[in-house]
Amino acid sequence: MTTPFSPPLYMQRYQFVIDYVKTYRPKKVIDFGCAECCLLKKLKFHRNGIQLLVGVDINSVVLLKRMHTLAPLISDYLQPSDGPLTIELYQGSVTEREPCTRGFDLVTCVELIEHLELVEVASFSEVVFGYMSPGAVIVSTPNAEFNPLLPGLRGFRNYDHKFEWTRAEFESWAHKVCRDYGYSVHFTGVGEAVGHWREVGFCTQIAVFQRNFHDSMSNAERLEPSVYRLMYKVVYPSLSDNNIYQRTLVNEVLYEAQHLRQEWLSRMDSSNNAHFCAPPLMHLFQHGAEGGTPDWQPVYQQGGTICVPLACVWSSPRVRVLCGSVQRLREELLEDERVRMSADGTVLNLPAADAEEAEEKEEVEEEEDVKAVSVVANSVEEDWDRELGCYGNI
Numbered sequence: 001m002t003t004p005f006s007p008p009l010y011m012q013r014y015q016f017v018i019d020y021v022k023t024y025r026p027k028k029v030i031d032f033g034c035a036e037c038c039l040l041k042k043l044k045f046h047r048n049g050i051q052l053l054v055g056v057d058i059n060s061v062v063l064l065k066r067m068h069t070l071a072p073l074i075s076d077y078l079q080p081s082d083g084p085l086t087i088e089l090y091q092g093s094v095t096e097r098e099p100c101t102r103g104f105d106l107v108t109c110v111e112l113i114e115h116l117e118l119v120e121v122a123s124f125s126e127v128v129f130g131y132m133s134p135g136a137v138i139v140s141t142p143n144a145e146f147n148p149l150l151p152g153l154r155g156f157r158n159y160d161h162k163f164e165w166t167r168a169e170f171e172s173w174a175h176k177v178c179r180d181y182g183y184s185v186h187f188t189g190v191g192e193a194v195g196h197w198r199e200v201g202f203c204t205q206i207a208v209f210q211r212n213f214h215d216s217m218s219n220a221e222r223l224e225p226s227v228y229r230l231m232y233k234v235v236y237p238s239l240s241d242n243n244i245y246q247r248t249l250v251n252e253v254l255y256e257a258q259h260l261r262q263e264w265l266s267r268m269d270s271s272n273n274a275h276f277c278a279p280p281l282m283h284l285f286q287h288g289a290e291g292g293t294p295d296w297q298p299v300y301q302q303g304g305t306i307c308v309p310l311a312c313v314w315s316s317p318r319v320r321v322l323c324g325s326v327q328r329l330r331e332e333l334l335e336d337e338r339v340r341m342s343a344d345g346t347v348l349n350l351p352a353a354d355a356e357e358a359e360e361k362e363e364v365e366e367e368e369d370v371k372a373v374s375v376v377a378n379s380v381e382e383d384w385d386r387e388l389g390c391y392g393n394i
């Protein structure tokens with residue numbers, strides 16, 4: 001069946017969840033019936049403070065298909081995010097009590113409930129709202145009243161649907177859940193018909209539940225045995241990890257210092273100008289440098305070393321965001337063996353000649369030596385030829 005909606009209905013459902021996450025910023029999110037992880041993948045990009053993202057599906061084959069798409073990209077390593085993110089995928093059923101699913105801020109069940117037998121819906125309610133007891137739950141499901149408007153549809157929208165509810169049926173189930181487990185709910189949806197057909201409601205009906213009480217979990221409950229099967233787990237690089245923070249900061253500082261050094265060398269080449277003022281003086285003072293503003297100095301050369309004052313590097317917005325104060329910057333750099341600094345910790349020392357340039361120069365010199373040797377060798381060979389020629393008649 002082709003969708004009459006633009007953007008397609010499934011995209012509108014995902015966008016609904018993304019907008020919710022953007023507004024309420026849950027830290028721990030679990031998606032039941034995650035199938036090929038499409039919603040998880042979107043949430044990974046629009047994480048808005050999510051720290052733990054879990055997907056659960058009863059079907060391991062469908063999970064295996066695209067779970068690799070949740071792996072970090074090169075850009076996640078080059079520019080690690082501020083906050084931590086762990087993604088886990090489990091094979092399991094939403095009708096089972098699994099200890100690791102407790103304590104979540106948001107549970108999403110997008111087009112899942114209609115795949116359960118009606119008898120299982122009671123377990124679903126008990127497990128999700130009673131046992132897991134998350135801060136919020138988003139449940140989406142087809143609105144049966146919309147079906148007559150879907151071109152070519154006979155019966156349910158999918159062969160695996162066990163039921164499709166009218167708005168009244170959905171609302172009646174949702175209100176009972178609220179009464180039984182202490183939640184409040186509001187109804188909305190995505191995919192609207194036009195004109196007087198609007199009265200049939202949204203094509204996908206959505207209930208957003210909010211827990212009405214503060215939840216606290218005992219340690220004993222956390223220690224219950226696990227029933228789900230862990231299929232995949234990945235911890236994203238993040239600046240909250242000290243090693244990654246240190247590496248990112250030092251990379252950024254070295255990149256900035258190299259850039260200033262290169263600019264200084266080019267200016268020296270072209271104009272023989274003795275002092276290159278990296279950023280304008282005012283600029284440095286405007287941004288301030290809590291923790292002790294180092295005296296501003298231009299980049300300069302001392303023998304075979306280009307000296308880049310810390311104040312010049314501090315003018316990089318990214319370095320300032322990463323570090324917060326010059327004092328901290330100095331401390332972090334002094335700890336890293338890749339950084340060469342002056343004894344007082346105010347200047348970065350870089351070699352005037354590039355390691356690569358030096359290597360290239362060495363290679364050229366070696367090549368020249370080889371050529372020289374082969375010229376000599378050739379001339380010796382020629383002599384031998386001549387010699388052989390001399391004795392050829394013997």
Ligand SMILES: C[S@@+](CC[C@H](N)C(=O)[O-])C[C@H]1O[C@@H](n2cnc3c(N)ncnc32)[C@H](O)[C@@H]1O
Nearest residue numbers: 033034035057058059092093094110111112115
């Ligand atoms: C229509 S798909 C929904 C896919 C996904 N939520 C989305 O919107 O793209 C329904 C998924 O629910 C899964 N499912 C069915 N019964 C389940 C159960 N008891 N527990 C967990 N997942 C279940 C199915 O395997 C299937 O992948």
